[in-house]
Amino acid sequence: xxxxxICTGDEVLTGKIVNSNFSYMSQKLEDVGLxxxxxxTVGDDRERLLxxxxxxxxxxxxxxxxxxxGPTVDxxxxxxxxxxxxxxxxxxxxxxxxxxxxxxxxxxxxxxxNVKQAMLxxxxxxxxNPIGTACGFALDIGKAWFFFTPGVPRELRRMLEEQxxxxxxxxxxxxxxxxxxxxHSYGLGESHVDTLLAGIEEMxxxxxxxxxxxxxxxxxxxxxxxxxxxMDEVRRKLAPVEAEVQKRVGNFILAEDDQTLEGVVLAALxxxxxxxxxxESFTGGQVAARLAPLxxxxxxxxxxxxxxxxxxxxxAVGLPADGAVATPETAVxxxxxxxxxTGASHALVLLVDLDEGADRLExxxxxxxxxxxxxxxxxxxxxxxxxxxxxxLGAVEMGLDCLRRYLQGLPVDEKIDFEKK
Amino acid sequence: xxxxxICTGDEVLTGKIVNSNFSYMSQKLEDVGLxxxxxxTVGDDRERLLxxxxxxxxxxxxxxxxxxxGPTVDxxxxxxxxxxxxxxxxxxxxxxxxxxxxxxxxxxxxxxxNVKQAMLxxxxxxxxNPIGTACGFALDIGKAWFFFTPGVPRELRRMLEEQxxxxxxxxxxxxxxxxxxxxHSYGLGESHVDTLLAGIEEMxxxxxxxxxxxxxxxxxxxxxxxxxxxMDEVRRKLAPVEAEVQKRVGNFILAEDDQTLEGVVLAALxxxxxxxxxxESFTGGQVAARLAPLxxxxxxxxxxxxxxxxxxxxxAVGLPADGAVATPETAVxxxxxxxxxTGASHALVLLVDLDEGADRLExxxxxxxxxxxxxxxxxxxxxxxxxxxxxxLGAVEMGLDCLRRYLQGLPVDEKIDFEKK
Numbered sequence: 001x002x003x004x005x006i007c008t009g010d011e012v013l014t015g016k017i018v019n020s021n022f023s024y025m026s027q028k029l030e031d032v033g034l035x036x037x038x039x040x041t042v043g044d045d046r047e048r049l050l051x052x053x054x055x056x057x058x059x060x061x062x063x064x065x066x067x068x069x070g071p072t073v074d075x076x077x078x079x080x081x082x083x084x085x086x087x088x089x090x091x092x093x094x095x096x097x098x099x100x101x102x103x104x105x106x107x108x109x110x111x112x113x114n115v116k117q118a119m120l121x122x123x124x125x126x127x128x129n130p131i132g133t134a135c136g137f138a139l140d141i142g143k144a145w146f147f148f149t150p151g152v153p154r155e156l157r158r159m160l161e162e163q164x165x166x167x168x169x170x171x172x173x174x175x176x177x178x179x180x181x182x183x184h185s186y187g188l189g190e191s192h193v194d195t196l197l198a199g200i201e202e203m204x205x206x207x208x209x210x211x212x213x214x215x216x217x218x219x220x221x222x223x224x225x226x227x228x229x230x231m232d233e234v235r236r237k238l239a240p241v242e243a244e245v246q247k248r249v250g251n252f253i254l255a256e257d258d259q260t261l262e263g264v265v266l267a268a269l270x271x272x273x274x275x276x277x278x279x280e281s282f283t284g285g286q287v288a289a290r291l292a293p294l295x296x297x298x299x300x301x302x303x304x305x306x307x308x309x310x311x312x313x314x315x316a317v318g319l320p321a322d323g324a325v326a327t328p329e330t331a332v333x334x335x336x337x338x339x340x341x342t343g344a345s346h347a348l349v350l351l352v353d354l355d356e357g358a359d360r361l362e363x364x365x366x367x368x369x370x371x372x373x374x375x376x377x378x379x380x381x382x383x384x385x386x387x388x389x390x391x392x393l394g395a396v397e398m399g400l401d402c403l404r405r406y407l408q409g410l411p412v413d414e415k416i417d418f419e420k421k
Numbered sequence: 422x423x424x425x426x427i428c429t430g431d432e433v434l435t436g437k438i439v440n441s442n443f444s445y446m447s448q449k450l451e452d453v454g455l456x457x458x459x460x461x462t463v464g465d466d467r468e469r470l471l472x473x474x475x476x477x478x479x480x481x482x483x484x485x486x487x488x489x490x491g492p493t494v495d496x497x498x499x500x501x502x503x504x505x506x507x508x509x510x511x512x513x514x515x516x517x518x519x520x521x522x523x524x525x526x527x528x529x530x531x532x533x534x535n536v537k538q539a540m541l542x543x544x545x546x547x548x549x550n551p552i553g554t555a556c557g558f559a560l561d562i563g564k565a566w567f568f569f570t571p572g573v574p575r576e577l578r579r580m581l582e583e584q585x586x587x588x589x590x591x592x593x594x595x596x597x598x599x600x601x602x603x604x605h606s607y608g609l610g611e612s613h614v615d616t617l618l619a620g621i622e623e624m625x626x627x628x629x630x631x632x633x634x635x636x637x638x639x640x641x642x643x644x645x646x647x648x649x650x651x652m653d654e655v656r657r658k659l660a661p662v663e664a665e666v667q668k669r670v671g672n673f674i675l676a677e678d679d680q681t682l683e684g685v686v687l688a689a690l691x692x693x694x695x696x697x698x699x700x701e702s703f704t705g706g707q708v709a710a711r712l713a714p715l716x717x718x719x720x721x722x723x724x725x726x727x728x729x730x731x732x733x734x735x736x737a738v739g740l741p742a743d744g745a746v747a748t749p750e751t752a753v754x755x756x757x758x759x760x761x762x763t764g765a766s767h768a769l770v771l772l773v774d775l776d777e778g779a780d781r782l783e784x785x786x787x788x789x790x791x792x793x794x795x796x797x798x799x800x801x802x803x804x805x806x807x808x809x810x811x812x813x814l815g816a817v818e819m820g821l822d823c824l825r826r827y828l829q830g831l832p833v834d835e836k837i838d839f840e841k842k
Contacts, residue, residue: 007460012444013447013457013458013460014447014448014451014456014457015443015444015445015446015447015448015449015451015457016444016448016635017444018439018440018441018444019439019440019443019444020439022436022440022462023433023436023437023438023439023440024436025436026434026435026436027435027436027437028436030435030436035435036434036435036436037434037463037464037466037469038461038462038463038469038473039428039434039460039461039462039463040459040460040461040462041443041459041460041461041462042458042459042460043458045458048458048459052459055476214437278727282713282714283710283714284706284709284710284712284713284714284718284722284725285705285706285707285708285709285710285713285725285727286706286710286714287706288705288706288709288727289704289705289706289707289710289727291705292703292705292706292727292729293703293704293705293707293809293813295780295809297705297729298729298730301705301727301728301729302728302730302733303726303727303728303733303734303736303737304705304706304725304726304727304728305724305725305726305727305737306699306706306709306710306713306722306724306725306726306727307722307723307724307725308713308718308719308722309719309723312723312724312763313724315724315762315763316724316726316737316762316763341736341737342733342736342737359716388714388716392714
């Protein structure tokens with residue numbers, strides 16, 4: 001099935017906003033085994049919109065149009081859809097009633113120009129939007145099935161998942177149940193994990209499991225898309241493959257599906273009624289900022305200390321100035337003092353000794369990490385390269401991942417790909 | 422001049438990466454008075470690339486193609502450009518020599534498949550890429566002038582600014598000198614600033630000044646694009662308008678051009694040899710993380726304290742537990758103690774009392790800010806709504822902006838648009 005996406009709106013065309021709706025839609029469709037083959041971006045311009053609709057109608061089986069369903073005069077999607085199908089715009093009374101209720105629930109009166117949002121081409125099928133006033137709709141233009149969606153990301157997302165993808169999957173005649181399994185890892189590059197997982201798709205010989213990746217430094221996302229007649233079949237196919245991924249990528253998997261590294265760390269601490277104190281230097285509060293604002297962290301996150309200078313950091317935890325340098329030994333001393341000063345059950349200390357000089361790709365940092373509890377201490381030392389920002393991002397992730405590993409009883413000092421040997 | 426952009430590559434088409442190159446190019450062109458009228462995204466597919474080139478050639482005066490200049494087999498731009506112009510690919514010996522030198526400088530041997538990057542259509546004009554091996558080039562397809570650019574963002578950016586925009590401006594016959602002046606503000610919404618600046622474009626009656634905005638919460642960017650025969654004329658036209666913007670938006674302007682809020686704060690502190698300590702609660706280290714990692718901050722940023730719990734925060738600065746709540750008075754007490762504990766000349770304390778319950782759009786937070794020096798104290802109180810993340814972002818910005826205002830001798834408690842009255 002050839003699918004195209006048309007993104008509309010002057011704000012997207014002129015680059016005022018980055019078009020993340022396109023990548024979101026494209027990825028969601030890929031995740032269920034459907035592929036986008038062409039993308040078009042045009043502004044709020046009648047002639048160009050009509051051209052874009054006609055060109056796509058001549059090439060594609062299905063077209064998703066995003067944006068242009070709002071109440072203002074520059075929202076043109078319904079009008080041009082009607083023109084492209086040589087039909088009239090007709091007031092959809094059901095949608096009008098829904099909108100009026102929407103405003104009533106919010107104790108507001110519907111402005112008259114919102115009526116425009118209920119004017120749909122006569123041949124349109126309504127696509128429900130339970131969280132907004134923009135009415136989605138579907139209709140045929142030429143031989144292609146067009147879906148019109150709102151530009152507001154959360155409205156689009158819900159409509160795509162609940163209304164459009166099920167229709168496309170049904171039409172494509174594929175197995176109806178498609179499941180996406182995701183693994184998040186830190187420390188191994190995409191090609192390394194790809195090599196580790198060689199042959200994994202062939203574990204299910206009918207080709208219904210597809211492996212994919214998405215790298216967003218410092219983390220890598222490994223994706224398995226599984227197709228089956230129903231969820232039971234999907235689970236049966238996925239179980240052995242999932243276990244094999246967990247075995248091969250092993251300790252490097254820090255979270256699965258919607259979990260985050262900081263969420264996993266917080267849950268592990270919370271489950272043992274532990275509390276955490278953090279001290280960090282060049283990362284400047286970024287480790288604390290990943291954990292402290294989370295819901296539930298108010299019971300776990302006890303204190304964060306940020307200091308670029310080690311003497312200041314030592315003073316903050318009650319240690320005397322002694323010309324200490326950023327070594328694992330210093331990190332341990334700060335961690336032990338931090339436990340004493342805060343009463344936390346766990347301390348994480350992350351020190352970075354950044355290279356001197358101007359920012360450049362070869363600029364690196366030497367990382368020293370210590371984790372301490374009342375009875376135990378572990379350390380990790382590493383060297384990262386890639387410039388100030390790259391080192392900072394990598395150090396934050398390494399600090400959090402060391403804590404995750406410690407809490408899960410795994411070795412904290414396994415070498416990673418990004419580390420200078 | 423009708424300009425189109427064609428973005429190529431499976432990673433962009435399938436949404437593996439968000440296409441920020443498109444918005445970057447489009448915005449840069451807008452900034453110099455040129456407009457993109459159509460955008461196309463296609464994968465690494467010979468037939469679709471050729472279709473995309475031909476369609477754009479039939480519609481546009483100029484076309485920028487992004488991506489597909491790499492050394493691997495799926496990089497097809499040169500091949501399809503040659504096909505679209507019915508020319509042969511010819512080895513460009515100068516570019517080959519440049520690439521060899523590029524590798525030699527890095528003490529590496531050029532892999533044989535890089536030779537492909539020096540194969541250009543016979544009619545192509547080279548567009549220099551001083552920081553990479555991908556050779557840009559320009560040629561005519563039909564009546565349109567095509568520019569082929571690398572997918573690596575920093576290589577693209579440099580080529581666009583140094584090679585492509587000057588050629589397009591020259592061809593468009595417009596005044597050659599175009600200057601972009603930017604103002605960054607916090608606290609006023611786009612429509613509010615638009616109203617404040619009513620009539621500003623008309624101060625230069627020949628229409629050579631254009632006003633624009635870019636909102637990225639919590640900040641707003643106000644842009645003036647000025648055209649003139651040369652930089653002297655641009656400066657003459659801009660000076661009174663610039664002064665008027667500074668007068669009307671006034672204290673809300675936190676930075677100009679490439680400056681950042683945190684950079685302005687750091688520079689103001691450094692210029693008076695001041696040092697800073699920060700204590701924060703729900704923002705979780707995000708204020709510290711904006712300042713502490715900056716180059717030069719090692720001399721200024723003395724200590725950061727993060728605690729979700731006020732008793733912990735008070736303990737961290739040596740104050741007894743007393744059941745304090747997040748008020749300006751508590752913030753002042755913590756700020757004074759922080760000065761004593763750290764020896765810093767300035768203290769910034771940012772407390773957020775977040776509403777109870779699940780995250781929702783109506784969830785808010787009450788902000789209490791104190792800034793203290795050895796001799797002075799100021800406070801600010803506010804209420805922000807919009808959910809956990811929105812409140813957190815707004816609170817961080819408000820804390821930093823209060824410090825900027827204090828250091829610049831401005832009132833810290835001017836009401837902002839995002840604040841619940």
